[in-house]
Amino acid sequence: MLTFLVRWLFFYAMTMAAPHSHTLSSELTDTLRDAIITGEIKQGSKLSETRLAKELDVSRGPLREAIRRLEGMNLIHHVPQQGARVVELSVDIVLQIYHAREALESKAVALAATNMASPDIDELHRLLDAQAKHLKENSGTSIPAESDYAFHEAVIRGSKNRMIKHLLLHETYSLIKMFRYQTAAARSSSTNSLIEHRQVVYAIEQRDPVLAEAIMRQHIVHARDRIEQRFANQQQPVSH
Amino acid sequence: MLTFLVRWLFFYAMTMAAPHSHTLSSELTDTLRDAIITGEIKQGSKLSETRLAKELDVSRGPLREAIRRLEGMNLIHHVPQQGARVVELSVDIVLQIYHAREALESKAVALAATNMASPDIDELHRLLDAQAKHLKENSGTSIPAESDYAFHEAVIRGSKNRMIKHLLLHETYSLIKMFRYQTAAARSSSTNSLIEHRQVVYAIEQRDPVLAEAIMRQHIVHARDRIEQRFANQQQPVSH
DNA sequence: CGCACTAAAAATGTCAACATTAATAGATGT
DNA sequence: ACATCTATTAATGTTGACATTTTTAGTGCG
Known part of the structure; x- marks a missing residue:
């Protein structure tokens, strides 16, 4: 009976509590978002996948996904076959x-x-x-x-x-x-x-x-x- | 002189006219968007990457990017390590x-x-x-x-x-x-x-x-x- | 010097394989 | 029959390589 309760609490702690799901892709999203907001990555500048992948030491896959998400946040503008640029705030x-x-x-x-x-x-x-x-x-x-x-x-x-x-x-x-x-x-x-x-x-x-x-x-x-x-x-x- | 005009027209036709940039990723976005809006893919159902990739005969890369975009359109909800589901409209x-x-x-x-x-x-x-x-x-x-x-x-x-x-x-x-x-x-x-x-x-x-x-x-x-x-x-x- | 053409370089788009995590099924014990 | 544990299966996350397109550099010509 007691063991049951203990087990249930353990189960709860492991599953319901803070998922803390780092996925590399989502971390990259946050990193790039902050860099764009602060201007560390300048307005209008190009987000080169190859260069960023080298600098951040990740592969291009998750990086591209992060870029797609930033696109949805209106922070970057993407042109097919030409890459992504940070938006310019006139x-x-x-x-x-x-x-x-x-x-x-x-x-x-x-x-x-x-x-x-x-x-x-x-x-x-x-x-x-x-x-x-x-x-x-x-x-x-x-x-x-x-x-x-x-x-x-x-x-x-x-x-x-x-x-x-x-x-x-x-x-x-x-x-x-x-x-x-x-x-x-x-x-x-x-x-x-x-x-x-x-x-x-x-x-x-x-x-x-x-x-x-x-x-x-x-x-x-x-x-x-x-x-x-x-x-x-x-x-x-x-x-x- | 004439050749110049012809060349310019050719140039224009190739570069300025309808970009028609089919990128597989963007086509997938449209396809899935329509399938979700029409209900062909039901509300709350899971978008299995492996299954969809087989059905549509594409690799998972572009598919994942399409899913990220649909996420930005609020059409699907994504949980890290668990996949994406179509939103449920209560x-x-x-x-x-x-x-x-x-x-x-x-x-x-x-x-x-x-x-x-x-x-x-x-x-x-x-x-x-x-x-x-x-x-x-x-x-x-x-x-x-x-x-x-x-x-x-x-x-x-x-x-x-x-x-x-x-x-x-x-x-x-x-x-x-x-x-x-x-x-x-x-x-x-x-x-x-x-x-x-x-x-x-x-x-x-x-x-x-x-x-x-x-x-x-x-x-x-x-x-x-x-x-x-x-x-x-x-x-x-x-x-x- | 400027403009068109060409070849090399680099970038994006796509794919297939590997790694890791979650879901499933089966076995076991109560 | 039900819950728990375990092993298997399958799914997602990530990587590196390949294909195609764009950009760049360089050459030649008017």
């Missing part, structure tokens, strides 16, 4: 990305206002407090990118909508992170961000989807406007 | 997809109202006329799915926003087509669709983004509501 395309983000994330927060559970909302407060603390200790600065992402990702997850989560976190945010990381002027958010974040949380707590959506939309439109003003009349890949 | 996830579609496509039509050129709008009229003709000749029916897609795709393209076009046409519509194709009750659109389509075109012609967005949102919300009512209390993969 100001124009970044503004288009922000339009998509506006549509999706404003919808996400509306759903979050309805669907978020209390513990999830508590988490939002913790993230707000961390941002407030950072601003207090480093006056004159603004919210660092990582902290900003953490907040937005928590809200997006609060929508409890798998499709919207996928489209935002997997398809859209990789490009936004790439842009912000490689653009000094966009590294941190605006000075009003904390206020707007607080308003978002307030609207969610009030279970007011319409208000929450409006505030988030404004928040993202502001961000887009700042980009548009900063890079007015600039057409080519975003520089520092 | 009513719940379909409704979530329609929420995402609502957010994106209402934004798309707002942009289209600003960005569409006259010839593009003429095309919309042709599509409307085709739909009207169909309804006249087959009274009592509704717009067939193909014609409905053609209209929505034309509007989406009218947004001139690459990101939104990608998220809708590449990531979202494949799933919507899969659902509608495999669900008899969702094959054709509602009887009000033509009226709503006309209103969309009217708003675009008036260059009224707010109106266009509102109408499109209603149009998609109606579709979602119909699905919700039809499949109320049904939790598992959509059947006929």
Whole structure:
């Protein structure tokens, strides 16, 4: 009887717990994704399979699979018989990305206002407090990118909508992170961000989807406007 | 002089014209995509690499790449060391997809109202006329799915926003087509669709983004509501 | 000097075999 | 009959080699 329980626990530990499935292909995906987002691999540069395979000491098979996945994340553009290149983020395309983000994330927060559970909302407060603390200790600065992402990702997850989560976190945010990381002027958010974040949380707590959506939309439109003003009349890949 | 022109034409024909780049991998992607959308490969069924490779008489390399791409289209779910399965469309996830579609496509039509050129709008009229003709000749029916897609795709393209076009046409519509194709009750659109389509075109012609967005949102919300009512209390993969 | 042509080099696309992990079937014991 | 262990089978992950295409370098000609 006891042995049965012990065996069951052992079974559970081995099978249900953290799969931790490293597959070389997925590790390569992460490695390349990070290298592209940080700019270590430059925009527009070619991802040569033979060269990368040598450098990373892997065969071309898993590498090609990783490239196919990055293609699905919009991080690279692939032309048959010619290879893959990192996408080039012109100001124009970044503004288009922000339009998509506006549509999706404003919808996400509306759903979050309805669907978020209390513990999830508590988490939002913790993230707000961390941002407030950072601003207090480093006056004159603004919210660092990582902290900003953490907040937005928590809200997006609060929508409890798998499709919207996928489209935002997997398809859209990789490009936004790439842009912000490689653009000094966009590294941190605006000075009003904390206020707007607080308003978002307030609207969610009030279970007011319409208000929450409006505030988030404004928040993202502001961000887009700042980009548009900063890079007015600039057409080519975003520089520092 | 003449030889020069001939040579240039030859050059043009060889290089610029229809790339038609058959790469086996991309053909497999299309083949499998269609088989999944039509249900020829059933929801939840496993995509066995070895079996498919034998059946289609190809090696596993290109097949795996095709599977990675379908993964990016949300048509299949892949678990490391266990293989890939076709996604299962529960009513719940379909409704979530329609929420995402609502957010994106209402934004798309707002942009289209600003960005569409006259010839593009003429095309919309042709599509409307085709739909009207169909309804006249087959009274009592509704717009067939193909014609409905053609209209929505034309509007989406009218947004001139690459990101939104990608998220809708590449990531979202494949799933919507899969659902509608495999669900008899969702094959054709509602009887009000033509009226709503006309209103969309009217708003675009008036260059009224707010109106266009509102109408499109209603149009998609109606579709979602119909699905919700039809499949109320049904939790598992959509059947006929 | 520039343009077309040609040959060599390198890159991508594809295949088949090997390695490792998961699924299956059979045997054993209770 | 049921569960557990084990051996076999089969599937996925990875590698290296081959085939084909593209790119590059070099040559000759106007």
